[in-house]
Amino acid sequence: MNRRLFVALLLGSPLAARAQSREEFFASFDSEGLVKKVTGGVAAKHGRVRLVLPLLADNGNSVEMKVSVDSPMSAADHVMSLRLLSERNPERDMAVFHLGPRAGVAEVQSRVRLAGSQRVVALAEMSDGSWWMDTADVVVTLSACIDGTG
Amino acid sequence: MTARVQLPKEAKRGEVIRVRILIQHPMETGFRLDTDMKKVPKNAIRSFVCTYNGVEIFRAELSPGIAANPFLQFSTVAEASGELEFSWVDDAGQREAVRESIRVA
Numbered sequence: 245m246n247r248r249l250f251v252a253l254l255l256g257s258p259l260a261a262r263a264q265s266r267e268e269f270f271a272s273f274d275s276e277g278l279v280k281k282v283t284g285g286v287a288a289k290h291g292r293v294r295l296v297l298p299l300l301a302d303n304g305n306s307v308e309m310k311v312s313v314d315s316p317m318s319a320a321d322h323v324m325s326l327r328l329l330s331e332r333n334p335e336r337d338m339a340v341f342h343l344g345p346r347a348g349v350a351e352v353q354s355r356v357r358l359a360g361s362q363r364v365v366a367l368a369e370m371s372d373g374s375w376w377m378d379t380a381d382v383v384v385t386l387s388a389c390i391d392g393t394g
Numbered sequence: 395m396t397a398r399v400q401l402p403k404e405a406k407r408g409e410v411i412r413v414r415i416l417i418q419h420p421m422e423t424g425f426r427l428d429t430d431m432k433k434v435p436k437n438a439i440r441s442f443v444c445t446y447n448g449v450e451i452f453r454a455e456l457s458p459g460i461a462a463n464p465f466l467q468f469s470t471v472a473e474a475s476g477e478l479e480f481s482w483v484d485d486a487g488q489r490e491a492v493r494e495s496i497r498v499a
Binding site (some may be wrong): 355 | 410411421423425426446449450451452453454455456457458459460461462464465466467468469470471473
C-alpha cells in the first residue's frame with residue numbers, strides 16, 4: 245500500500261460508510277410492525293395514501309406535513325381515520341384525524357414535531373375496514389428536544 | 395389562547411372548500427425546562443372538533459407531536475349557509491371555541 249492509496253482509503257471509507265448507512269438507517273425502522281400495533285395485527289397495504297414531508301428538515305420543532313388519500317369520500321366509500329405514527333417520538337401517535345363523507349376530499353395539512361431523523365408513517369382506515377399506509381423518510385438537522393436542554 | 399380561521403366567505407353548493415385554522419398554543423412536550431431548571435408540565439391540545447351547522451365534519455386527536463401553535467388544514471363540502479364552529483381542549487382542561495360563518499349560494 246502506497247501513501248496515496250492509504251490517504252484515499254482513510255478519507256474515502258467513512259464517506260462510503262455514511263452513504264450506505266443512510267439507507268440502512270431508514271430501513272432499520274419497522275414501519276409494518278408499528279402499523280400492526282395500531283391495527284391489531286392486521287397488515288396495511290402500501291398505496292392510496294400519500295404522505296408528504298420534506299427530505300431534510302432543518303428544525304424538527306416544526307415540519308410541514310401533508311397527507312392525502314385516494315378516495316371518492318362518498319357515503320359508501322370514504323376514509324374513516326388518518327393517523328400519523330412515529331417510531332422515534334416519545335408519543336407514537338402524533339395525530340389522529342377523523343374524516344367522513346362530509347370532508348369532500350381526504351387531505352389534511354399540519355406541522356409536526358420530529359425528535360430526530362426517522363421514517364414517519366401515515367395510516368388510513370377506510371370505511372370498508374381496510375388499512376392503507378405510506379411512509380416518508382425525513383432527515384432532521386435540529387431535533388425537537390426531548391432531553392430538557394432546549 | 396386565540397385562533398385565526400381562514401375559509402371562503404361564499405361558496406357554491408356542493409363545492410369542496412378548504413378550512414384552515416391556526417391556534418395559539420405552546421403544545422408543551424413536558425420535556426422542556428424553565429429558567430429555574432424545573433420541568434414545564436406537558437400541555438397540548440388533545441382534542442379538536444369542527445362542526446358545520448351542528449354536524450361534526452372533522453375531528454382530530456393531537457399530541458405534543460404537533461408543532462407549537464398548531465396549524466390544521468382540512469376540507470368540507472359547502473352544503474348550506476351557516477356557521478362553522480371550531481372547539482378544542484388542552485391537557486390543562488382549558489376549552490376554547492371560535493365560530494366563522496359561510497354563505498352558500
